[in-house]
Amino acid sequence: MARSVSNRRKTINTALAWAVGLIIFFPILWTILTSFKTEGDAIAYPPKFLFFDWTLENYSIVQERSNYMRYLWNSIIIAGGSTILGVLIAVPAAWSMAFVPSKRTKDILMWMLSTKMLPAVGVLYPIYLVFIKLGLLDTRIGLVIVLMLINLPIIVWMLYTYFKEIPSEILEAARMDGATLKSEILYVLTPMAVPGIASTILLNVILAWNEAFWTLNLTAAKAGTLTAFIASYSSPEGLFYAKLSAASTMAIAPILIMGWFSQKQLVRGLTFGAVK
Amino acid sequence: MATKSSRAAARLMIAPAVIVLLGWMLVPLIMTLWFSFRNYLPLRGGDLGFAGFDNFVRFVTSSSFWPAIGATLLIVVGALAITVILGVLLAILLDQPMWGQGIVRILVIAPFFVMPTVSSLVWKNMFLDSVNGLFAQVFKMFGATPVEWIIDKPFVSLILIVSWQWLPFATLILLTAIQSLDSEQLEAAEMDGAPAIKRFMYITIPHLSRAITVVILIETIFMLSVFAEIKMTTAGAFGTKTLTYLIYQRVLESQNVGLGSAGGVYAIILANIVAIFLMRIVGKNLDS
Numbered sequence: 001m002a003r004s005v006s007n008r009r010k011t012i013n014t015a016l017a018w019a020v021g022l023i024i025f026f027p028i029l030w031t032i033l034t035s036f037k038t039e040g041d042a043i044a045y046p047p048k049f050l051f052f053d054w055t056l057e058n059y060s061i062v063q064e065r066s067n068y069m070r071y072l073w074n075s076i077i078i079a080g081g082s083t084i085l086g087v088l089i090a091v092p093a094a095w096s097m098a099f100v101p102s103k104r105t106k107d108i109l110m111w112m113l114s115t116k117m118l119p120a121v122g123v124l125y126p127i128y129l130v131f132i133k134l135g136l137l138d139t140r141i142g143l144v145i146v147l148m149l150i151n152l153p154i155i156v157w158m159l160y161t162y163f164k165e166i167p168s169e170i171l172e173a174a175r176m177d178g179a180t181l182k183s184e185i186l187y188v189l190t191p192m193a194v195p196g197i198a199s200t201i202l203l204n205v206i207l208a209w210n211e212a213f214w215t216l217n218l219t220a221a222k223a224g225t226l227t228a229f230i231a232s233y234s235s236p237e238g239l240f241y242a243k244l245s246a247a248s249t250m251a252i253a254p255i256l257i258m259g260w261f262s263q264k265q266l267v268r269g270l271t272f273g274a275v276k
Numbered sequence: 277m278a279t280k281s282s283r284a285a286a287r288l289m290i291a292p293a294v295i296v297l298l299g300w301m302l303v304p305l306i307m308t309l310w311f312s313f314r315n316y317l318p319l320r321g322g323d324l325g326f327a328g329f330d331n332f333v334r335f336v337t338s339s340s341f342w343p344a345i346g347a348t349l350l351i352v353v354g355a356l357a358i359t360v361i362l363g364v365l366l367a368i369l370l371d372q373p374m375w376g377q378g379i380v381r382i383l384v385i386a387p388f389f390v391m392p393t394v395s396s397l398v399w400k401n402m403f404l405d406s407v408n409g410l411f412a413q414v415f416k417m418f419g420a421t422p423v424e425w426i427i428d429k430p431f432v433s434l435i436l437i438v439s440w441q442w443l444p445f446a447t448l449i450l451l452t453a454i455q456s457l458d459s460e461q462l463e464a465a466e467m468d469g470a471p472a473i474k475r476f477m478y479i480t481i482p483h484l485s486r487a488i489t490v491v492i493l494i495e496t497i498f499m500l501s502v503f504a505e506i507k508m509t510t511a512g513a514f515g516t517k518t519l520t521y522l523i524y525q526r527v528l529e530s531q532n533v534g535l536g537s538a539g540g541v542y543a544i545i546l547a548n549i550v551a552i553f554l555m556r557i558v559g560k561n562l563d564s
Contacts, residue, residue: 014374020366021383024443028386030410031398043408046417089296092289100286106562108294110555115301117551119501121520122540123304125311125527130303149300156293181285210391212504217528227504230393234508241402248394259389260382267452270445271490 028252035059035245042241058246065243068250071229077140078215078225079208082147083155083201089148090155091197095189097156098163099171109160116153120213131218138220146218147208154207155200158269162196163189199265202258209255226251305544311537319531331538340522347431348518352499354435355442356492362439363446363491364484368476370447371454381451388444396508399437400426430514437505442498446491453487454480486557493554500547519543 022029033049034042041052062068097105127146128137136142166189174188215227230251233244312331315324335341370381387395403410404425412422425433457480465475501520510516512525523543527536 010373010375013369013372014376017369017372017374017380018376020369021380024440025383025386027395027398027403027440028390030402031394034402045413047410047413089292093293096286096289100282102283102286106559108290109562110559112293112297113555113558114548114551115297117497117547117554118301118305119520119540119543119547121501121503121523121527122544122547123308124524124540125533125537126304126307128528129307149296152293152297181282206389210389212392213501216393216504216507217524227391227393230391230397231504231508234397241408244397244401248398252390252394255391256386256389260385263381263385263448266385266388266445267449270494271449 028256031245031248033245034241035249037242037245039240039242042245058242059250062243062247062250066229066232066247068229068247071224071226072250074140074219074223075209075225075227078143078147078223079205081140081144082151082208083204085144086148086152086155086204087159087197087201090152090159090200094156094159094163095185098160098166099168109157112153112156116150120150124217127214128217137218138222138224140223143215143219143223143225146214147211150211150214151204151207154269155204158200158203158265159193159196161268162200163193165196166192199262200269202262203265203269206255206259206262308537308540308544311533312541314534316533316537317531318533327534331534332541335535335538335542340517343515344517344519344522347516348500348520350431351434351438351502351516351518352496354431355438355499356495358435358439359442359446359495360488360491362443363450364481364488366443366447367450367454367484368480370451384447385444387440388442388448390441392441392504393508395441396437396505399433399440400509404433426509427514430510430516433509434502434505434516437509438499438502441505442495446495449491450484450487453484457483490554490557493550493557496550497547497554500543500550519546 035058036054036056037048037052038055038057041048044052097109131137131142134142136145170192171184171188174184179188209225210227212227215225216231219225219228230247233240233247313327313329315327315330316322317324366384370377370384374380401409406412406422406424406427409422409425411425415422423429462475462479465479470478502518503520503524506512506516506518506521512521517525519539520543523536523539525536526532526539
């Protein structure tokens with residue numbers, strides 16, 4: 001039986017939770033609000049919360065000055081490309097480990113997880129050197145490969161846990177009916193696996209979009225993503241809070257919206273099934 | 277039952293993932309190990325020969341080493357303490373019946389999706405700046421002297437930024453764990469007259485212990501390599517040079533690759549010690 005809760009207690013819970021939620025969310029809200037202010041209003045004292053002259057000029061200035069569209073396009077190509085490439089490599093691997101497990105399956109999974117623990121800074125110079133030698137420095141393809149590799153363990157693990165949930169009796173029944181491996185994958189497994197694959201893609205796009213270490217160290221003007229775009233705002237020139245806010249809002253808005261849809265997958269993807 | 281041919285097919289399907297990850301792990305690792313034993317200065321003569329264990333000794337005896345270890349520990353432990361404690365409290369709060377639970381959850385989780393460069397710059401300029409930052413303005417309203425947060429309280433600033441980014445993660449995981457807590461057990465304890473604090477200490481906390489361990493381990497791995505937050509705020513100044521940042525400076529800024537690589541080897545060993553504990557928990561879960 002559910003615990004009966006008095007209305008008074010529910011009201012207190014609600015008030016407290018909303019207050020805490022708004023405090024945590026406030027920096028984002030403040031950034032979004034500031035992006036619609038003039039530079040003067042942005043640093044006005046006392047601070048102006050809602051009653052200021054709303055303007056869109058910061059967005060057009062940011063776009064003009066730092067070519068937002070090019071960075072956005074790089075972010076889309078790099079986050080999308082690395083995720084798709086990773087999923088293409090991970091789906092067969094996760095499929096075979098989930099449905100044709102062998103004695104070594106667990107070892108392979110654990111080993112893959114261990115590659116994720118490698119601190120990036122420990123291998124920074126080798127990667128940097130390889131990138132120079134292969135002409136990959138500041139290219140989209142180079143970053144696609146690196147981000148695919150750092151996220152591949154997470155992709156394999158997530159897909160593996162999703163595939164594990166598909167009852168193997170269904171596959172056995174299909175095999176009994178004489179389904180070939182190809183038709184088994186295409187007509188039995190794929191439809192059941194689509195939601196899991198979609199969630200995996202969602203979380204990994206978010207992770208790749210927000211990646212900072214490799215993005216900052218391996219790209220410059222040409223292949224820079226929105227992470228690098230914002231980094232170019234680190235040196236303040238005169239009045240710039242409103243423009244920084246507009247640039248920040250443009251960089252986080254797409255992923256914030258995607259992120260809210262992927263709350264559940266976040267737990268699965270980032271704890272490797274250790275918390276359910 | 278898996279047949280012989282399906283086993284062969286399975287092996288073939290795992291191969292690409294294993295090969296690329298093996299390459300990604302081994303090639304840079306071997307190169308880092310190699311460089312760590314070389315006197316390698318790309319801008320000052322290149323590879324000047326074998327250095328023995330010189331780099332390893334010089335890295336730990338340099339005057340920046342212990343401060344870097346201290347800075348790393350301070351940030352990791354500070355942010356861990358805040359995110360875990362607040363995370364437990366928030367998870368319990370969000371688990372209570374209330375109006376608009378879904379929206380509150382969205383508000384709480386949002387910071388996790390903000391890229392590190394954005395959160396660093398927004399906090400640094402719009403909140404922590406000593407002239408126009410919101411904190412300074414609030415201080416002024418109450419007649420207090422604004423603080424130069426980034427310069428005078430660099431660790432408070434960094435721990436604040438890192439905690440803000442990771443609190444959603446801790447909360448979400450602990451909330452998932454708390455929702456699997458058997459409410460009948462709590463009710464029984466309540467009926468037996470156990471006060472709230474005892475119910476929390478003897479039922480909720482033990483139930484959450486594994487989730488808390490997982491949060492601590494995963495956050496430790498990520499926080500040991502905090503980078504953008506430091507680069508964007510202090511750039512390693514004011515004593516905030518962590519182990520990660522120190523290695524980054526040795527390798528890319530001063531281009532002393534041998535020395536930096538030796539540091540890298542230390543960082544890899546450190547991360548692996550933490551990873552072993554995490555892997556044990558994950559491995560146990562895989563068996564059940």
